[in-house]
């Protein structure tokens with residue numbers, strides 16, 4: 001039974017394992033969004049996590065759970081950036097070798113960070129699937145241990161620690177909006193939140209350009225999607241045709257999935273900056289964006305998970321100035 005692989009107990013154990021290795025991030029009330037929507041709207045500021053995204057939670061839990069023998073071999077992963085950066089950081093803390101494989105679509109600012117953390121990088125092909133083939137080669141030929149970005153029980157449990165924190169911080173949360181790509185975050189958060197607060201609803205939010213989990217759930221099985229450039233680049237990539245955990249968990253635990261256009265995501269990034277004074281990347285802004293796009297029905301306290309901030313600052317400036325040229329003088 002799939003659900004037993006990542007239980008609330010597993011998530012609680014992850015919480016103890018990663019304490020001291022990751023930040024406990026604040027949850028704040030958005031005055032602006034609360035007034036606009038007539039319910040308390042809370043922002044979980046996880047984009048302020050060390051390495052700039054929640055991915056450090058899963059990576060730290062997975063690395064800390066390895067056997068001594070596996071630690072000696074080192075770890076390898078395919079990543080659109082944030083998982084790679086988090087794994088590089090977590091491996092460095094443990095004094096382990098880390099190799100990160102990624103496609104050419106990954107933005108330069110993310111590459112620089114991973115390089116700075118001392119991990120080895122392999123840049124291959126134009127899709128996550130190409131990067132994944134390189135991972136499999138390194139596992140077979142060099143004995144490295146693969147820690148995938150989402151479809152792994154220790155990764156999901158690590159991301160799930162966010163759900164425990166959210167319910168501690170907002171015990172009466174009625175609705176949680178979670179950015180959704182491969183589904184490690186949504187599966188972990190949903191398992192934790194529904195374990196503590198079974199009536200709470202969890203909605204996943206993806207970009208319309210290449211929403212792999214949505215396409216797969218609609219098809220009833222994991223399907224490939226074309227990877228396209230998007231402002232929410234951290235949500236790109238497939239869910240893996242041999243998906244073991246996150247497909248079933250998202251199917252069983254998510255109440256709905258919302259898809260957003262690029263303009264709607266840009267509005268979310270602008271709102272985060274101008275109204276909340278927060279710099280977030282596209283993937284981190286989709287909860288705010290879904291609300292502002294009028295795509296969610298709210299009837300009680302809402303928590304929006306701001307998942308990351310690793311956006312190229314030149315791009316961020318362009319988005320902020322995009323529709324306000326008169327006010328943007330520099």
Ligand SMILES: *Cc1c(COP(=O)(O)O)cnc(C)c1O
Pocket residue numbers: 053054055082083149150179180181182183184185186234235281283284307308309
């Ligand atoms: C990876 C990532 C996501 C999506 O997480 P999944 O577990 O793949 O669904 C969302 N936001 C940011 C910033 C990410 O790095």
